[in-house]
Amino acid sequence: MRGTTALTMTGLLALLCLLPGDAHGQQAAAPPDDSIPSAQLLQPEDLVPLLGRSGGEKPLVLQVGPHVFYAEAHVSGSEYIGAGKEESGLQALRDRVKSLPHDRFIVLYCGCCPWKKCPNVRPAYRQLASLGFSRVKVLYIADNFGKDWVTKGYPVEKGR
């Protein structure tokens, strides 16, 4: 009996080690030294219900990373803009938003690299902030779009 209990406990321990971080109640936190205010970050699980809204305002979701990655998989309904680290990408972003009201709800994302290494989201965020857009969120992708969005079963589309 005691041996069975020990084995059961060991098995439970092993299963706990297999659970993803958020199943432990952990939230991926943004680094405190980040140049994007934490209030402007949006967790992937919080974007999902916004995409499926039948009423109310849906965010305009813009991908500001590599086009190859967008073609492979992107957030359903999102638009490809261009890499935020390139002037051509920032120009495309300015062109896309020029006719929009400054209180339009916009979500930017990339997911090419781990959050701290992403070269695209910060310049794109700063661009929209400098243009006066007041409701811009940036999707917080801790590792990459594959791991933090696709493999979690969140809605994706393919194609350019």
Next chain:
Amino acid sequence: MPVGSRGRANAILLVAGIVLAPVKPTPPAGRAAPDFSRTDLERREIRLEAYRGKVVLLNFWATWCEPCIAEVPRFAEWQRKYAGRLQIVGVSMDDEAAPVRTAYRRYGLNYPVVMGDEKLAELYGGVLGLPMTFLIDGNGRIRFEHEGAIDLAVIEREIRELLPRS
């Protein structure tokens, strides 16, 4: 990491490590590496199957990916060190070839680099995070794969494990 051994094997080993004696995992045979043919930056036709008999390190990377850039000089070093037995093949996921050509020269890359796209990425199960590296044995089977920045000593150990004895 040995192919197909991720979470489940970790749990099994964890249990085994507590209840039984530690067990050294044996890498499974692995799936066949999907063949592809592309033209590299030097305009040479590259076909994966042509490297049968050698260990192939297939590396998906990009010039904007910091951890990738940290790896490529070591890959060039290994290409020299294990010449004739190892073949490195780079697949750039950059949108344009121009920065890849610049990086190719800057880092003295001595192995073929082809431009990737979503079709090639999907052949390998989806590449939505970089770097991603596959180690393919001389029989064309994927034996190890790694996503993200990892200790290159681990990859070199795996290469040596797969290299034909000389």
